[in-house]
Amino acid sequence: MLRQNQRFLTQLYMLADLLCTLLVFLTAYWIKFESDWLTHVKSIPFSTYLVWGTVYSFSAVLVGFYVQFYSPKRRKNFSYDVLKIIQIQTVSFLGLLSLLYFTNESDVSRQFLLIFFCMNIVAVSAYRYGVKLILSHFRRKGFNKRFVLIIGAGSLGRGFYQNLQQHPDLGYEVAGFLDDYQREHAPDYSHMKPIIGTIDDLQMMLDKGPIDEVIMALPLDAHGKYAQIIDICERSGVKTLIIPDYFDLLPARPYFDNFAGIPLINVRDVPLDELGNRLLKRSFDLLFSLLAIILTSPVMLFIVLGIKLTSPGPVLFKQERMGLDRKSFYMYKFRSMHVSASRVSDTQWTVENDPRRTVFGSFLRRTSLDELPQFFNVLFGQMSVVGPRPERPYFVHQFKEDIPKYMIKHQIRPGITGWAQANGLRGDTSIKERIMHDIFYIENWTFIFDLKIIVKTIVKGLMNKNAY
Template sequence: MLRQNQRFLTQLYMLADLLVTLIAFLAAYWLKFYSGVLPSINSVPFSTYLLWGTIYSFSAVLVGFYLQFYSPKRRRNFSHEIIKIVQIQLFSFLGLLSLFFITREVHISREFLAIFFALNVIAIATYRYWVKATLSSFRRRGYNKRFVLIVGAGSVGRSFYTNLQLYPELGYEVVGFLDDYQTEHAPEHGDLKPIIGRLDDLKKKLNKNPIDEVIIALPLEAHAKYAEIIETCEQSGVKTLIIPDFFDLLPARPFFDNFAGIPLINVRDVPLDELSNRILKRWFDIAFSIFAIILTSPIMLFIIIGLKLTSPGPILFKQERMGLDRKTFPMYKFRSMHVSTDAVSDTQWTVENDPRRTRFGAFLRRTSLDELPQFFNVLLGHMSVVGPRPERPYFVHQFKEEIPKYMIKHQIRPGITGWAQTNGLRGDTSIQDRIMHDIFYIENWTFLFDIKIIFKTILKGLINKNAY
């Protein structure tokens, strides 16, 4: 029944996408040739535009199938759907342009194509958001439920149940627990659904109750029972999901790899391990740094003059920092303090009202203008525009013993700005919180995430009360 419903919903989504694309096509055609807003000289008949619009629409649906756009999305965030929409429309649009080149179709209005593409992305994203919001509202009110049975009433099963209650919009309802070693929950867990039987009762419960999914939440020592449980579920046509007993050691989105023909769980999947992602990020770093250096060159000239007039010493401050693969590099800043020995600067933490700062240096640090020379570090390959902030080796060796997972940040290039910094974690703030934000960035990197961080830095992150 679930598969039949899913096929029906898939077909419905396909038809809706085609309809929305047709509406976007007609709106773009009217806006370009009949609204009077834009020049409307047209030497190509409407039928030709309609033909190419139809080809584009069906190709977008096919690309959507390839990118699994029509798979179930109950557990997916809408941001994931937005990314898929942009990818599908972009690939389809590039394919359409390729067909124009092959068929030598040179008279189609480029303005029309740009309007059509933009309207199509906006229209599909809008109606998909409306559908998702409507379904979430229905599920909160008890409709469109999916029923779950949890096998294992220990800490893992209880944690899953507790977390599931935080997301009523997903529409999952727990029928109960199965467990061999207890018949009811301890008094402190009295608000959980009841234990309704033993593991041997699984087949009977599946036949008696409308269960859609079985969650296996057993400890490692019960591993021998997994095969029988999965076979029983599959005989009943019920989906099975396993929560590993060591789930707290895994990232939010664990990645399954294959090594020597054996499936492996990659404990830390880093998107930037992919060569294509690294190339994209590196080319963007180079282009953005060159642009930033050119744009801020008058400001840097002003800072150089200000430093020369306000305090003796060099213009640049060079300090050893630890970066990618735990390798050290010299990081450049405009000098904001009185000249001191390396022993002091490398081992002493900057504090509020630090007496080592110059008056002009305090202004540079508060406005983050002292960081501008780090764009040269980016060009040299030491750093990225966005990434975890690099730290001095003295403090790295200290923090790696005190802060769990601290060294994970060195799996990618450090950055001028980062997810932690745009969330106010600069200066004398929690190292633990910074690392949690850095790990989130490492595990969830996308090009659009970098753009978001850069915009947040420009809009709200340049002046920070913790930057001293």
């Protein structure tokens, strides 16, 4: 029933968003002007606030419709909804402020508007999350199903089927497989839905049963059949999705890009390739590193004195490291070892009970205080607060031959700390595991993820048994 009335559900969502926003308006008005929680002076009547609250509510719905917030999102994560809600509410709020400016409504409480805006994001997100939980519950029970037909019973089709079974909350059910070369599955895959015909039976299957989507999981040599299959599906009003035969060969989750008007498959989705994300991360790096330098300046002064009093030589130790786009730079640390030739420090690992360390240097390395000068590397633009740890060129050239995907880490700025280090992977630990964590970070970067890593590093990562 629900599956056949998506337009009705869309209208219901729009009405629910509108009512939710108006209810939040009344709550925000009560908090600001009727409760004793805040000081208030009403210079304009309630009716004026109601007019602007209604304008805001309708504009939020219109913006949501424009950005396709009300399109089916069965396969989307809830984080997608939250980002859309923040985007919609922000655009609507800025539009409201612009209207207030041009209509000279200077008496409208800015504090009320801020409460209204923040509560809207929380309230709409909360009720949308509740709806998502309810729908997931009913889909697990067998309601609101969408039926899919898989064309191709090879490894691609079987892999898709098995992955789909791990997400019953999505409400998808496989009607069966179509394949020209097999009549039944091998014994190891007998638990799967049966092969119910060949590709020539597609039209009959679409006419016979409630098929909502057709999944094409065909090998490359079946490319000539794509046009016929898509044509049959579109004539029947059935959505068609294609799993590329080379999907298993791609080293990461690919996404479609566009270059000179031609769609391309981008092998690796790097969020920091987007200008807005890079500006956000760089702005945070500058602010955080300046604040860190100011707050730790007494500690750094103590370290300078400690180094000078306990061993001869310079206070700072600089070492060549490979960073963004495989370009080398000098990374700075407080010196924790006796002075030695650069060919030794550049080509040898630090080991437990390393005789090169000074007594005071051992303390610095155990507490990670020797890393503090790297905040200046961040200011210079050579490093980021969070990112893959940079390595010496000597070892980079070794690792890139022995460890697949090692060089991917150089697609973003290296960091003082990273996802690997926050999980204890530093010092004498697996390089392969570190790279796996680095690639996960590169492909899943968000500003919140950076904050999580910083907090986790402070809580768990400063004192580390592997930090020699």
